[in-house]
Amino acid sequence: MGHSSGKSYIYEEPGLKSWFTSLDHKRIAILYFVSVMFFFLVGGIMALLLRLELFAPNVSANVGQVLKNGDVYNQVLTYHGAIMVFMVIIPGIPAILGNFFLPLQIGAKDVAFPRLNLASWYVFMLGASLAIGTFFASKIDTGWTFYTPYSIRTGSSVVMMVVAAFIMGMSSILTGLNFIVTVHRLRAPGMTMFRMPLFTWAIYSTAVLQVLATPVLGITLLLLMMERIFGVGIFDPKLGGDPVLFQHFFWFYSHPAVYIMILPAMGVISELITTYSKKTIFGYTAIALSSIGIAAVSFFVWGHHMFVSGQSELAGVLFSFITMLVGVPTAIKMFNWLATLYKGSIEFTAPMLYALGFMFLFAIGGVTGIILAVTAVDVHFHDTYFVVAHFHYVMVGGTLMAIMGGFYHWFPKMFGKMYNEMTAQLSWVFIFIGFNVTFFPQFILGAKGMPRRYFDYVPEYEMLNKVSTVGSWLIGIGFLFGLYTIIRGLTSGPKAPANPWGSKTLEWQTESPPTMHNFDHDPIVTAGPYEYK
Amino acid sequence: MANNHNHSHSDHGAHAEPHVTPLRTYLNVGAALFVLTFLTIIAHVFKAHYLSLAPFIAFGIAAVKAFLVMAWFMHLKYDEPSNRVIFALGFFFLAVLFAFSIIDIFTRVPQGTVL
Amino acid sequence: MSTSRLINGVEVASHFRDVHHQYSSNKEGIWLFMVTEILMFGGLFVGYIIFHSLYPEMFAEGASYLDWKMGFVNTLVLIFSSFTMALGIYYNQVGQPKRATWALAITVLCGAIFMVIKYFEYTHKFHMGIFPGNLINPEMMAEHGHPMQHSNLGMYFGFYYCMSGLHGIHVLIGMGLITWVMIRNMKGEFSPKYYTPIEGVGIFWHIVDLIWIFLFPLLYLVG
Structure with a gap:
């Protein structure tokens, strides 16, 4: 491989068609990048619509009401949730950054199954198109969780949406499978498991979850389909079935899925913190193993979504206890990041700002999670805006901050150009402030008892809702700045050097952007990933 | 996970013929x-x-x-240990799904209707 | 990246070091996929066991409509096909591809026999008005001299059709895959050095058998 043409992967094969048939993991990552960005835009517009509707209580059809009626609100809510979960956050970091950097970080030429990798993108797009297609068939209003028995009886395109989720699940499985084999088998000589970068560790743990949890979602969705078509009665109380069992099956997948969303984000943060502190990461082994720890515990805690579902008290207590255990590996990560920052030479670049933002927001999201794990408290908070605020702090404050930080961090490597630091930081300021303005009031609203998922609310909640809606506009502006930064960087950014940040991991030891073969000389690894002096 | 250490194993067997x-x-x-x-x-x-x-x-x-x-x-008897671990994991997590679902279903307190 | 090169007469993709590296990676991928199959079918088993223990009498009534002789024959057919599938790999390993083709052909044939027997089982039930879930037809059942005793009997047949149906779909997929490797085998694409696709398809086929080994007592015997 030593005599590579030196052409970057972007220009190696010309023509648009070559992108849709390319087996190169970097190009497939770009395919995901473009599609996920598009879905994010759609889901984001839905979110703005929801907040706009909640700007004021509905006095009449003309005053305080933006959407036509409650049905439309429920539909927008469903699409916002389904799009953001299945099409943005779950594939986001693994399929874009993971695809691009996992092979690079372990010194491989590609993922283990390049053809399967491309196939996963097509499968994902098929599922996503079907899901979006329901919007034009007949809109669904079940929420992204498809709880029975409501989902058995409402609307006509639930089956189509369920098929879509099933297909996207398959794509997720294939990606995870690919990554596991890549990590097990394709590491460069000398790249032992405990020399792998922490981002790779996180993607690896995520992949394990994707493979082990998603099949159960598959069978759950298939059964829901059968329920709608034949009325098989397994989840339908009419035939002696058990709707709570649906929730068990659903959350057996969907709780690990929450960690499918957050684990890669944590991996990104580990990279950012150590790079921009110019300091060897503190507690490498602990962080690496805590990823596996979180993945393992995630299979035992799903019942905390069901404390008020009618599940038995014993099950509730068990799930409550085990849920609190999640705090341990998570805290291990937090404290290790803090210890890494300590006495580091911190550079406040845009990625670092996102990393610090992540730590701040994720701490709030995580700690409120522990609050919600207490059954007695959950009975009060369940299905209120407290829960909405909690998971947005984790998913948006956590994952989305990490996605943005990761994009900026790896932007020079992916595209060979530098982004504009000033607009990137401006984007962060708006997103960070806007996020807190949007979601912190929702904790208070929830504590005061405002129920989630409703089209309208009583006037007492008006003030805080107004604040929250204004915050959503700030987030919107922030992402517009982000989009501008990315487009500007792509079109007229200065050429990026191979290693602009002085990082130590392998992906920075090759050109920016890398050639089709990733490395001109097959790397031989002799040390850990973060040996800063 | 548990199969990490088997990587070196597969390297050593690089030229071994598969078992017939x-x-x-x-x-x-x-x-x-x-x-x-x-x-x-x-x-x-x-x-x-x-x-x-x-x-x-x-x-x-x-x-x-x-x-x-x-x-x-x-052919699991002659396969790499890591593949055995992988396959076993499937059954293990199935058992987890079963155990917690059953714990819930059989410890519920039967309640009369409150309507 | 899509380039590959020949090592010892086997095409090896350029991101693999050698034949064995590629083989063992593919094998691990296959096993990971099998894990997802186990977990997917497993969900149905979990549901079945839960409701079986909640409604034992209803399940007994449902099972009484199944003919264990049919299930028994089908078990033997599938086991035999598993055996011939193993032979399909064996004969390739020892360099007798013609025999391997025969073994694979017999395997597909067994799959077809299995599906034909399933077809008769299904149509017989449809004829009696036994459909899954809400579609079950008590009047038709009464006409055939079997009045329905439990009002939620449809749930048992919901399970029955879902489980055996999903299994049947896997049999059909398996038959397709085996036909595919059989044709490749006839074209001479496999050798003692390279037969990974047959092995992968074989493992899939054995999973289909494995699931049936448990489905048979679950549906037909433990009523």
Whole structure:
């Protein structure tokens, strides 16, 4: 491989068609990048619509009401949730950054199954198109969780949406499978498991979850389909079935899925913190193993979504206890990041700002999670805006901050150009402030008892809702700045050097952007990933 | 996970030929599976005599059959240990799903309607 | 990246070091996929066991409509096909591809026999008005001299059709896959050095057998 043409992967094969048939993991990552960005835009517009509707209580059809009626609100809510979960956050970091950097970080030429990798993108797009297609068939209003028995009886395109989720699940499985084999088998000589970068560790743990949890979602969705078509009665109380069992099956997948969303984000943060502190990461082994720890515990805690579902008290207590255990590996990560920052030479670049933002927001999201794990408290908070605020702090404050930080961090490597630091930081300021303005009031609203998922609310909640809606506009502006930064960087950014940040991991030891073969000389690894002096 | 350390194993075996099971072994395993299937049926026909044990016998035999298929037909006996661990993980997490679902269902306090 | 090169007469993709590296990676991928199959079918088993223990009498009534002789024959057919599938790999390993083709052909044939027997089982039930879930037809059942005793009997047949149906779909997929490797085998694409696709398809086929080994007592015997 030593005599590579030196052409970057972007220009190696010309023509648009070559992108849709390319087996190169970097190009497939770009395919995901473009599609996920598009879905994010759609889901984001839905979110703005929801907040706009909640700007004021509905006095009449003309005053305080933006959407036509409650049905439309429920539909927008469903699409916002389904799009953001299945099409943005779950594939986001693994399929874009993971695809691009996992092979690079372990010194491989590609993922283990390049053809399967491309196939996963097509499968994902098929599922996503079907899901979006329901919007034009007949809109669904079940929420992204498809709880029975409501989902058995409402609307006509639930089956189509369920098929879509099933297909996207398959794509997720294939990606995870690919990554596991890549990590097990394709590491460069000398790249032992405990020399792998922490981002790779996180993607690896995520992949394990994707493979082990998603099949159960598959069978759950298939059964829901059968329920709608034949009325098989397994989840339908009419035939002696058990709707709570649906929730068990659903959350057996969907709780690990929450960690499918957050684990890669944590991996990104580990990279950012150590790079921009110019300091060897503190507690490498602990962080690496805590990823596996979180993945393992995630299979035992799903019942905390069901404390008020009618599940038995014993099950509730068990799930409550085990849920609190999640705090341990998570805290291990937090404290290790803090210890890494300590006495580091911190550079406040845009990625670092996102990393610090992540730590701040994720701490709030995580700690409120522990609050919600207490059954007695959950009975009060369940299905209120407290829960909405909690998971947005984790998913948006956590994952989305990490996605943005990761994009900026790896932007020079992916595209060979530098982004504009000033607009990137401006984007962060708006997103960070806007996020807190949007979601912190929702904790208070929830504590005061405002129920989630409703089209309208009583006037007492008006003030805080107004604040929250204004915050959503700030987030919107922030992402517009982000989009501008990315487009500007792509079109007229200065050429990026191979290693602009002085990082130590392998992906920075090759050109920016890398050639089709990733490395001109097959790397031989002799040390850990973060040996800063 | 647990299969990390096996990587070096696969490196060492880089030039080892995959194990070839002799034809006789396949014949024996196939015959054993047939015999066990007949055994299942015999047990079923006479199940009136030990009704409460019937499911355990039926599934016990099924488990033995499953083991034979996995070990020899699926070649797990001669496969890398990591693949055995991977396959076992599937069953383990299935057990987790089963255990917690069943814990809930059988410890619910029956309640009258509150309507 | 899509380039590959020949090592010892086997095409090896350029991101693999050698034949064995590629083989063992593919094998691990296959096993990971099998894990997802186990977990997917497992969900159905979990549901079945839960409701079986909640409604034992209803399940007994449902099972009484199944003919264990049919299930028994099908078990033997599938086990035999598993055996011939193993032979399909064996004969390739020892360099007798013609025999391997025959073994694979017999395997597909067994799959077809299995599906034909399933077809008769299904149509017989449809004829009696036994459909899954809400579609079950008590009047038709009464006409055939089997009045329905439990009002939620449809649930048992919901399970029955879902489980055996999903299994049947896997049999059909398996038959397709085996036909595919059989054709490749006839074209001479496999050798003692390279037969990974047959092995992968074989493992899939054995999973289909494995699931049936448990489905048979679950549906037909433990009523």
